[in-house]
Every structure is written in structure tokens, then in C-alpha cells.
Amino acid sequence: MLIGALLIATWVILLIRYPLRAVPISLGALLGLGLVAAWVLWQERREEHLLAQLELRLTYDPAACPPGQPLRVTLDNHSSSPLQSLRWEVAAYSPGSSLNLVTSDYDAPRYRGPGDLQPNQRWESCAPVPPLRAGYRSSALEFQAERLQGSFAD
Known part of the structure; x- marks a missing residue:
């Protein structure tokens, strides 16, 4: 938990200090996280659909x-x-x-x-x-x- 808080604090500091570099990287990371979440949800729904059959x-x-x-x-x-x-x-x-x-x-x-x-x-x-x-x-x-x-x- 301490490492997560440290990463978030570092990200906020970088976002404030270097906004032109940190914003595109943050958006890219957010997009990647969203793609992973969508893939996991799709797999779970596929498995639920197959189990229902x-x-x-x-x-x-x-x-x-x-x-x-x-x-x-x-x-x-x-x-x-x-x-x-x-x-x-x-x-x-x-x-x-x-x-x-x-x-x-x-x-x-x-x-x-x-x-x-x-x-x-x-x-x-x-x-x-x-x-x-x-x-x-x-x-x-x-x-x-x-x-x-x-x-x-x-």
C-alpha cells in the first residue's frame, strides 16, 4: 500500500511539474488500463454465456x-x-x-x-x-x- 501511495504521489508531482509530458503518458496509460479492463469483462461474459449453455x-x-x-x-x-x-x-x-x-x-x-x-x-x-x-x-x-x-x- 505504501508503494501505491508513493507512485500516486510521484505521478501527481510529475503532472504538476511537467504537464506537457505527463498528460500524454497518463492518457496512454489510462487507455491501456481501459483496454485490459474491457478484455477481462469480455472474457468473463463469454465464459458466463458458455456456462449458461x-x-x-x-x-x-x-x-x-x-x-x-x-x-x-x-x-x-x-x-x-x-x-x-x-x-x-x-x-x-x-x-x-x-x-x-x-x-x-x-x-x-x-x-x-x-x-x-x-x-x-x-x-x-x-x-x-x-x-x-x-x-x-x-x-x-x-x-x-x-x-x-x-x-x-x-
């Missing part, structure tokens, strides 16, 4: 999945870019309720998607059920993926 379904299906991993995960990539990585958190809701019944433990399972999923392809897997609040059964709950974070190839 993913269809991720979670169903409790102990008959089709191995023991210890009764949560069936189905991911469809409807975007135009290959999916490189995907992470998400699982939320569990009682039908008709908006209260998340998953307890947030540090030892909760981490949910990750496939390493590479081409456009218009499907990926299926099984995953463990997250730790739930006491008194709730997994078979009576609806599971949803939340807080998706992913990256796509260019």
Missing part, C-alpha cells in the same frame, strides 16, 4: 450407480466450444422448499466434470452425495448444481 442434471439413482456414489451426474455441452474443466457445488432441496439442506464441511466431496467435453456431447458419471443435515434422506430430496466454474477452449 451447459445442461447439468443431478439425480439420486442408487440402482444405476456404484455403492457410495448414488448421485448420477449428466452433463450436456450445448455450447460451440469444447469444455476444458468444470467445477460445481451440490445443493439439496426438499420439494417445494428453498432451504439448502447440504451442510458445508471442509471434508465435503469436490465435484468436477470431465477434462475435455466436445460441443454437443454428453458425459455421465456417478458421485457421492454431499453431507446433509440430520433427519433428511437423500432419496426424498432434489439435487441441483450451483456455483458452476469452468473454462472453455478458444
Whole structure:
């Protein structure tokens, strides 16, 4: 923080003392900073748009999945870019309720998607059920993926 304050003070002194040289340089730096900010915003919106085109379904299906991993995960990539990585958190809701019944433990399972999923392809897997609040059964709950974070190839 001290270095930042020192840089700003130096910039103000140079701006006052040498305005004909400092103003064009400052405008150039400001333009460069604006271009970097615009590029970052564009990348974030592109990623949000591509994540919105993913269809991720979670169903409790102990008959089709191995023991210890009764949560069936189905991911469809409807975007135009290959999916490189995907992470998400699982939320569990009682039908008709908006209260998340998953307890947030540090030892909760981490949910990750496939390493590479081409456009218009499907990926299926099984995953463990997250730790739930006491008194709730997994078979009576609806599971949803939340807080998706992913990256796509260019």
C-alpha cells in the first residue's frame, strides 16, 4: 500500500511539474488500463454465456450407480466450444422448499466434470452425495448444481 501511495504521489508531482509530458503518458496509460479492463469483462461474459449453455442434471439413482456414489451426474455441452474443466457445488432441496439442506464441511466431496467435453456431447458419471443435515434422506430430496466454474477452449 505504501508503494501505491508513493507512485500516486510521484505521478501527481510529475503532472504538476511537467504537464506537457505527463498528460500524454497518463492518457496512454489510462487507455491501456481501459483496454485490459474491457478484455477481462469480455472474457468473463463469454465464459458466463458458455456456462449458461451447459445442461447439468443431478439425480439420486442408487440402482444405476456404484455403492457410495448414488448421485448420477449428466452433463450436456450445448455450447460451440469444447469444455476444458468444470467445477460445481451440490445443493439439496426438499420439494417445494428453498432451504439448502447440504451442510458445508471442509471434508465435503469436490465435484468436477470431465477434462475435455466436445460441443454437443454428453458425459455421465456417478458421485457421492454431499453431507446433509440430520433427519433428511437423500432419496426424498432434489439435487441441483450451483456455483458452476469452468473454462472453455478458444
